[in-house]
Structures are given as structure tokens and as C-alpha cells.
Amino acid sequence: MNGPSRRAVLRGGAGLSALASGVLAAPAVIAQGKPFAGTTINASCFQTTFFEYLKSYFPQFEDKTGIKVNFNMQAFPVYNQRTDLELSTKGSALDVVNATFIYTGRWIGAGWLTSLDAFTKDPKMTPADWAPEDFVAGTQSAMQNAKGETFAFSWEGGAMIQSAARYDLIEKAGLAMPTTFDELIKVCDATHGKEGVSAFTADKLHHWNWIPYLMGAGGGVFKAPPENLTPTLNTPQAAQSGEWYANLLMKYGPDGLLSYSDDQAMRSQMSGRANIRTQSITWMVPLAKHAESTVQKTVRYGLMPSGPAGNFAGCNSHGLGIPAGSKKKEAAWEFIKWALSKETLAMVVKDHGYPSVCRLSIINSREFKNVLTLNGQDVASLYLEVLKLGGKSGYMKYRTVPIYPQVGDKINKAIERIATKQQAAPEALKQAQAEAIQDLQKAGIKVDL
Amino acid sequence: MQTLAVVLALLALAPFLWLLLMSFKTNAEIFRFPPRLLFDATLANYAALWTSEFRNSFANSLIVSVASTVLSLVIGVPAAYALSRWTGRGGGTITLWILASRMAPPIAFTIPYFLVYRHLELLDTLTGLIVIYLTFNLSLVIWMMRPFYDQLPRSLEEAAWIDGATLWQGFYRIILPLSGPGLAATAILCFLFAWNDFFFALILTRTEAMTAPVAVVNFMNYEGWEWGRIAAGGTMIMLPVLVFSFVVRRYLVHGLTGGALKG
Numbered sequence: 198m199n200g201p202s203r204r205a206v207l208r209g210g211a212g213l214s215a216l217a218s219g220v221l222a223a224p225a226v227i228a229q230g231k232p233f234a235g236t237t238i239n240a241s242c243f244q245t246t247f248f249e250y251l252k253s254y255f256p257q258f259e260d261k262t263g264i265k266v267n268f269n270m271q272a273f274p275v276y277n278q279r280t281d282l283e284l285s286t287k288g289s290a291l292d293v294v295n296a297t298f299i300y301t302g303r304w305i306g307a308g309w310l311t312s313l314d315a316f317t318k319d320p321k322m323t324p325a326d327w328a329p330e331d332f333v334a335g336t337q338s339a340m341q342n343a344k345g346e347t348f349a350f351s352w353e354g355g356a357m358i359q360s361a362a363r364y365d366l367i368e369k370a371g372l373a374m375p376t377t378f379d380e381l382i383k384v385c386d387a388t389h390g391k392e393g394v395s396a397f398t399a400d401k402l403h404h405w406n407w408i409p410y411l412m413g414a415g416g417g418v419f420k421a422p423p424e425n426l427t428p429t430l431n432t433p434q435a436a437q438s439g440e441w442y443a444n445l446l447m448k449y450g451p452d453g454l455l456s457y458s459d460d461q462a463m464r465s466q467m468s469g470r471a472n473i474r475t476q477s478i479t480w481m482v483p484l485a486k487h488a489e490s491t492v493q494k495t496v497r498y499g500l501m502p503s504g505p506a507g508n509f510a511g512c513n514s515h516g517l518g519i520p521a522g523s524k525k526k527e528a529a530w531e532f533i534k535w536a537l538s539k540e541t542l543a544m545v546v547k548d549h550g551y552p553s554v555c556r557l558s559i560i561n562s563r564e565f566k567n568v569l570t571l572n573g574q575d576v577a578s579l580y581l582e583v584l585k586l587g588g589k590s591g592y593m594k595y596r597t598v599p600i601y602p603q604v605g606d607k608i609n610k611a612i613e614r615i616a617t618k619q620q621a622a623p624e625a626l627k628q629a630q631a632e633a634i635q636d637l638q639k640a641g642i643k644v645d646l
Numbered sequence: 647m648q649t650l651a652v653v654l655a656l657l658a659l660a661p662f663l664w665l666l667l668m669s670f671k672t673n674a675e676i677f678r679f680p681p682r683l684l685f686d687a688t689l690a691n692y693a694a695l696w697t698s699e700f701r702n703s704f705a706n707s708l709i710v711s712v713a714s715t716v717l718s719l720v721i722g723v724p725a726a727y728a729l730s731r732w733t734g735r736g737g738g739t740i741t742l743w744i745l746a747s748r749m750a751p752p753i754a755f756t757i758p759y760f761l762v763y764r765h766l767e768l769l770d771t772l773t774g775l776i777v778i779y780l781t782f783n784l785s786l787v788i789w790m791m792r793p794f795y796d797q798l799p800r801s802l803e804e805a806a807w808i809d810g811a812t813l814w815q816g817f818y819r820i821i822l823p824l825s826g827p828g829l830a831a832t833a834i835l836c837f838l839f840a841w842n843d844f845f846f847a848l849i850l851t852r853t854e855a856m857t858a859p860v861a862v863v864n865f866m867n868y869e870g871w872e873w874g875r876i877a878a879g880g881t882m883i884m885l886p887v888l889v890f891s892f893v894v895r896r897y898l899v900h901g902l903t904g905g906a907l908k909g
Contacts, residue, residue: 244868245867246867269853271863271864272865272866273868275848278849282760282849286757286760460873465677468678480869
């Protein structure tokens with residue numbers, strides 16, 4: 198039996214090579230329009246409606262770039278715990294993370310997130326019309342370091358406003374939405390208990406809810422954050438404000454208020470059990486829009502009341518960033534660029550009525566105004582006003598210092614002790630001051646003593 | 647006296663009954679004030695659990711808890727027997743070292759475990775969780791079972807050996823059946839530890855191996871909590887433990903006090 202001749206083998210080999218090179222070359226040709234074809238990125242955030250909405254558009258992104266997105270959402274505390282651990286060990290399991298407001302100081306300061314300036318300043322990676330400057334300054338301040346480098350772009354702006362679930366009761370009393378602390382007490386006095394409705398409600402996160410009242414009364418948490426973190430909880434202003442706020446909660450709040458979560462406080466308004474609350478817009482819009490709300494017709498909105506020292510409405514934001522350990526940073530940037538582009542955000546607002554976007558061009562759009570015109574009120578303008586307020590004077594810097602979660606915990610406990618009459622306000626806050634100093638010193642932070 | 651016992655039992659059960667009732671209510675009904683004892687019950691919360699990721703997490707919890715319990719018993723019971731019958735020096739020291747994994751709070755092991763698991767690619771795997779629970783449960787098994795074997799007279803197994811049984815046969819046929827109550831009590835404690843664990847499941851899993859306790863927390867969304875599903879999930883998590891405890895309750899009481907009789 199004759200075997201194949203050498204010429205036949207060579208010819209066959211050449212044919213196979215040609216075939217192989219053709220086959221192997223094909224994907225490169227096909228993928229020219231999708232340079233990331235075959236790439237999968239892992240992204241993570243806490244459970245939120247924004248990303249639930251965004252997920253429905255993922256096929257568009259995958260079609261456009263070839264990048265597959267494995268997006269995972271967890272409960273707020275679960276996400277923060279896991280991501281903190283992942284980032285602190287410089288892991289590469291995640292390519293896109295949510296930069297949680299209270300952790301931004303820690304994550305950016307420790308170098309656990311990637312500077313996005315290299316991406317935004319490179320025209321090949323980011324077209325000019327993507328416009329980083331379009332993000333409201335107030336929401337971006339927490340996403341930057343002291344040098345002004347940007348590490349995340351905001352997808353949610355939490356602007357603290359005031360809502361009155363039963364504004365009809367205020368009208369009946371011949372009053373209007375309170376604009377000052379004194380007016381707030383006057384309205385509460387006039388309406389508390391009417392038709393079984395408590396005049397005020399809040400959740401137990403006093404280190405978020407009380408601080409605007411503390412600042413309005415001329416106090417503060419730290420001396421000059423982020424440079425000087427000496428706590429200022431033992432001042433007369435803090436004691437006076439702590440007493441005032443605890444009284445607001447206990448005298449005008451529903452039973453059990455001191456243990457309320459965010460959601461319980463919102464439900465107390467939605468069910469018509471409580472009237473006024475000062476909190477981020479995220480928990481205010483459902484009063485007018487949620488199917489289970491019994492106060493859709495009676496709810497009205499206003500700015501956070503001002504104190505003698507001014508208006509210091511709470512303002513926070515959450516952003517999308519890239520972990521320092523990610524091995525797919527360019528693909529991750531493609532995702533962030535798409536998710537927070539004007540076009541995508543406009544779709545989310547138009548299709549789902551999402552109320553907390555951070556791009557000025559969207560906030561000023563007709564669609565957004567429509568979404569946030571609630572009972573004839575232009576709530577979009579209130580939202581923008583607070584976001585700008587937060588960015589202007591930088592009074593929210595107290596909240597993004599890495600030590601704030603520990604100090605905030607001491608504040609929560611102090612307000613609880615005052616509200617339950619376990620301690621008088623000066624003593625409770627002096628104790629919080631001493632505990633906060635201990636925390637700071639343990640963390641190696643210098644304080645003025 | 648009986649009335650007092652019933653009142654106390656009702657007081658102790660009140661939170662669980664409240665949770666159970668909540669699981670059959672809509673969100674609007676849950677927040678109705680004052681709450682009603684009679685309401686239109688709904689199974690929507692349970693149906694929602696079944697169509698969500700909770701179903702897989704529940705299965706993960708079952709697999710991990712049963713596997714770690716069985717493995718702990720398979721390895722730990724012979725070890726406890728061997729330590730009980732150890733006549734040489736060092737038995738006590740070894741037993742003490744076995745308890746080392748319980749000597750520090752779990753948080754102390756977090757970073758090392760996380761790094762080792764990442765290196766071994768065991769993060770977010772059922773195997774990883776089973777191994778973790780095994781390391782913690784093993785000391786429990788050994789420390790609970792050793793006093794049982796100490797109680798049993800050596801003459802029993804010696805009689806079996808005289809009759810021609812091997813060491814293993816003596817243990818398997820004579821000693822093991824006598825330690826039934828202890829095994830039941832130990833098994834339920836191991837199962838409970840693995841079943842109720844939140845911390846390690848939180849740190850060492852992501853999506854694939856997530857267990858039920860972590861999955862329930864995921865109903866606490868940023869903008870609002872799904873109270874009905876949380877209650878339904880909580881009820882589902884309690885159910886296997888209740889059933890298991892009910893089935894072995896006779897052995898459980900005997901087993902928990904059995905080891906304490908010696909001395």
C-alpha cells in the first residue's frame with residue numbers, strides 16, 4: 198500500500214494552514230467593531246431600583262461592545278462588608294463597584310479605587326460629549342481626592358428635602374410648610390395628634406438625620422473636616438441641638454420611632470400615621486408614587502427647614518468606580534461610560550421615572566421635570582437646589598472621612614440616651630465626644646486636646 | 647401552674663407567631679395600625695420566594711448544613727472515642743488544642759480565611775463553606791461526645807473483643823448504638839451552627855453558594871424592605887430546625903444532659 202507522497206503532505210499542510218489562518222483571522226475581523234468581544238466583567242452594587250432598571254438595557258450594551266456584564270446586587274450592609282474586604286485585599290474579582298458614600302473617603306484614601314482621570318482625559322477612550330463636568334459638583338465632591346482626581350461617577354444623588362404626608366392637616370391649622378426650625382415646632386404643635394397622625398417621623402440613623410439640625414444651630418461634628426477631625430460634640434450648640442432634636446422625636450413622633458428603619462419611617466408616612474419627615478428624596482418620592490401610599494393626594498414637599506446658622510440639608514451620592522485590583526479596567530470603563538451616559542440616564546428617567554440622577558443636563562430636562570412634578574410641585578428644582586447647596590460650601594465633608602462610621606455610631610447612641618432620658622444632652626454628648634476621641638486616636642488620627 | 651406554663655410558652659412564642667402571621671400578610675396589612683388578628687391571608691410572599699434566588703439559597707443551606715454535620719460526625723465521633731480511651735500522656739492536651747478553633751471570635755479568622763480561599767479558588771463554593779463549618783463543628787463533636795464515651799464502661803467493648811470482635815467492630819456494633827442520644831444532640835447543634843451561620847456565608851460567598859440567612863437580608867433593599875418576604879424567608883429558615891428538633895426532641899434532652907452526669 199502506498200502512503201501519501203511528500204508533495205501531497207506538503208500541499209495538504211499548506212491547505213490546512215491557509216484554512217486555519219482564515220478561521221483564526223475571522224473573529225479578529227468580526228470583532229473589529231467590538232474590541233472587547235468575549236470579555237466578561239463583574240460588577241456589584243447594593244440592591245437598588247436604578248440597577249434593576251439598568252439591567253433591562255444590558256443587552257444594548259453587550260450588543261454595542263461585546264462585553265458581557267455579570268452584575269450582582271446585595272443588601273446595603275452585605276454589599277459594603279463584602280466590597281470593603283474585596284477592595285482591602287486588592288482582589289480582582291470585581292471590575293466595577295459602587296463607591297458607597299460613607300466609604301468613599303476610606304476607599305479612595307487607601308488607594309483601593311482607580312483614578313478615572315486617565316480615561317476621561319483620553320479622547321480615544323471618552324468622547325468630549327460624555328462631559329464629566331455635567332455631573333453635579335455636589336454629588337462628585339465625595340468621589341474625588343484632595344488633589345481633585347476623580348475615582349467614581351455618581352449615579353445617585355441623595356438630597357435631603359422635607360415632606361409633609363398630610364399637608365392638608367397643616368393647611369387646616371392655617372399654616373404652611375415650615376421653613377425654619379421654629380416654624381417646624383409651631384406646625385408640629387398645631388397638628389400633632391390630629392386625626393391620629395403624629396406630626397413628625399424619622400428613622401434611627403441620627404448621625405444622618407440630626408446633623409443638618411446640629412449645623413443649622415451653629416454646631417458641627419468635627420472642627421474642620423477633613424483636615425482637622427477633632428470632634429465638637431461637647432459644645433453648647435451641640436447640647437442644645439441634641440436636646441431640641443430628641444424632643445422633636447419623642448414629643449411629635451409615633452410610638453416606637455426610636456427603632457425605626459428607613460423603610461419603617463417611610464411606611465409610617467405612606468400609611469398616613471405620621472406627617473413630616475426630613476430625609477433624602479429617594480424615600481420621599483414613593484409617598485406620591487407608590488401604589489401602597491395612602492397619602493398620594495395630600496403629600497407636599499419643601500426644602501429642609503433652616504436654622505439660625507443657615508440651611509444644611511444632607512446631601513450624599515453613590516458612584517461607580519473601578520477597583521485598583523481589576524484586570525479589566527478598560528472594559529469596566531466602557532461599562533461606566535455607557536451606564537452613566539446622557540442617553541442611558543435619559544432612558545432610565547423616561548421609562549422608569551427614576552428620580553435621583555446626577556447629570557445636570559438630565560435634571561434640567563423636560564422628562565425629569567415631568568417625573569418630579571408631584572402634586573403640581575416642581576420637586577426637581579428642590580432636588581437640584583440641595584445638590585448644589587451640598588457642593589458649594591463643602592459642609593458634607595464630615596461624612597466621608599474614613600472614621601465617620603465609628604463616630605456616627607456614638608452620635609446615634611447619644612441621641613438615643615437623650616431621647617429616652619437616660620442622660621441629659623450635655624452629658625450624653627460629652628460621653629459621645631470622649632468615645633469619638635478614643636476612636637480617632639485608635640485610628641492614629643491627631644486631635645486637638 | 648399549667649396556666650402559667652401556657653402564658654410563658656405563649657410569651658416565648660409570640661415573636662415567632664408574629665413573624666409567621668407577617669409572612670401571610672401584604673405589605674399594606676403588615677403596616678396597618680392597629681394590627682388585625684383576622685385578615686385576608688396571602689401566600690404571595692412564599693410564592694415570591696419560590697421564584698426568587700432564595701430557592702437556590704435554601705437548597706445551598708440544606709446541602710452545606712447536612713454535609714458538614716455528617717462529615718463532622720464521621721470524623722469527630724471516632725476521634726472522640728479514641729481520645730476517651732487514650733491511656734497515654736497528652737490526651738488532654740490534644741483535646742484542648744482541638745478546641746483552639748473555638749477560642750477566638752470568628753471575625754479573627756476572616757481575613758486569613760478569605761485570602762486562603764481566594765488563593766484556593768474556594769470562594770463562593772459549597773465545598774468552601776462545608777470545610778469551614780467542618781473545622782468549627784469538629785471540636786464541638788469531639789468535646790460533646792468524649793464525655794459520653796467516658797461514661798460507658800470499657801468492659802462492654804472488652805467483652806466484644808473477647809467474643810472476637812475487632813476494635814472497629816466493638817466501636818461500631820457496641821459503643822455507637824449506646825451513644826444515640828449524644829449523637830442526636832451533637833448532630834442538631836452542628837446542624838444549627840451551620841444552618842444559622844451568617845458571618846462566614848456573608849464573607850465567603852457571592853451568588854452561587856449564598857445561603858438562606860444571607861439571602862433573606864437581600865430583601866432589605868436600599869429604597870425599601872420587602873417585609874412580607876423577609877417574614878416568609880425567616881419562617882422557612884426556622885422550619886427545618888423546628889422539624890428536626892421535634893423529631894429528635896426525646897434524644898436531645900437526654901443527650902444534652904447525658905454528658906453532664908459523669909463525675
